[in-house]
Amino acid sequence: MEQRQDYPEVAVLGGGPAGLAAALRLARCGKRVGLWERHSRLGGMNSWYLRKGRVLDTGLHALTNFASPQDTAAPLNQLLRQLRLRRQDLHLTPQQRSRILFPQGEIVLTNDFSSVAEQIRRLFPQDFPGFTALVEELRQRGYHSTTPQGDSANALLERYLASPLLRDMLRFPVFFYGCPTRSDMEATAFATMFRSIFLEGLGRPAGGMRPFLETLEARLRQEQVSLHLGEGVKEILLDAQGRTRGILTDQGEEIPVSQVISTLGARETAALCPPGTCPALEQCPPGEICFLEAIFSLPNPPASYGFQDAVLFLCRQNRFSYSPTSHGENQALLVCAPGNYQGEDTSPEATLLRISAMTQKELWKKTQDPATYAQRKRQAAEALRQALEEYFPAMAQEATLLDAFTPHTIHAFTGHANGAIYGSPQKVPQGDTGLPGLTLAGTDQGLLGIVGAMLSGVLAANALARD
Secondary structure, eight states: OOOOTTSOSEEEEOOSHHHHHHHHHHHHTTOOEEEEESSSSSOGGGOEEEETTEEEESSOSOBSOOOOTTOTTSHHHHHHHHHTOOGGGGTEEEBSOEEEEETTEEEEEOSOHHHHHHHHHHHOGGGHHHHHHHHHHHHHOSTTOOSOOOOBHHHHHHHHOOOHHHHHHHHHHHHHTTOOSSSOOBHHHHHHHHIIIIIIOOEEETTOHHHHHHHHHHHHHHTTOEEEETOOEEEEEEOTTSOEEEEEETTSOEEEOSEEEEOSOHHHHHTTSOTTSOHHHHTSOOOOOEEEEEEEEOSSOGGGGTOOOSEEEEEOSSSOOOSOOTTTTTSEEEEEOGGGBTTOTTSTTTTEEEEEEEEOGGGGOTTSOHHHHHHHHHHHHHHHHHHHHTTOHHHHHTOEEEEEEOHHHHHHHHOOGGGOSSOOSSOOTTOBOSSTTEEEOSGGGTOOHHHHHHHHHHHHHHHHHHO
């Protein structure tokens, strides 16, 4: 039966970075595309909202993969070419510096990897030959590499580096920005995230996610992508042969499409299909890694208190642990100052401070009444502020809480199992769901960060367009 021209050829589920990139790329390839997002605003976990008169990002600390324009093979530059965008279109600005800080020492991160390597040569001279060999292996690994997957990042680091401190200093940023499992990480995924943070660098959209998303929304509308905001999908419809034949929206409307790209997550996508029809996704375990984040307002920019970092990876104990306990969740903190990116010192976000730490999902199951839950959030945010006070007392003492996020917040906003940030520990690298016409993109495909998620959407779109 011929499809009506007012129906899309492809339905994209989810309006986060992966969904936006998939929809835009498909439209560029001449496809009629519809995008369904349950919330009234695009962005998914990387969106924005208003609180106490301030525009707040929901999840943005840094945009990884901030490679130079000359590195044409870098994921960011591939992405821009695929979407026919320029850096200035997305308002991208680099970090000035970030830092990994342990009681025994620090490493300053810039977007010039040679400066990072020189610090490691000076601080860990006996490990520097091993570090050089490690970096070479990490360059050869990655999402598209032919190296075997499944081995351990910790074991890989131990093969090359004798210093536990250096191993921990390298693990901290990579694990915090992309590890979906406790304590250890798959080595090829580690390599991908290492390259994105250390070899390419950090940046952010100037002004936060709002102008970034508004630009993408405008491009989608120019390409006549039909945006269904505030309208989710409650079922993926299959025909008698098990092929995708359409979607059923929350409003009860049946949309006939033969191709669906879902960016909702593996288990979340499987839940939309008839039971037993999508075992490849149903078998993916729920996410494990949860975070608590508090956003504070300051009377002055963080730099005026001596806080110069765009992102501070602060370990308060001698060894880094990536497995939260009720007694140790504030021992590793990620502190972000949006005003410490280049050119952002006079932006409305210049006086904001974000503090994040791992947390246990069990602490945040919303079984208590709203007043108790709100009090628990305030107490947890206060504990983060007090932890920072040890290092930057004047800044921490003048910080005023604006809002806090918990795993319950993430689950309520995204539907992700356990409120996990990095999705299922078991990824679906090619996005193959086992169902004809249904493709997975986004975090559970294995690419992380805003650039990684968008590139995942582009890869899914390109594969569909070729078919």
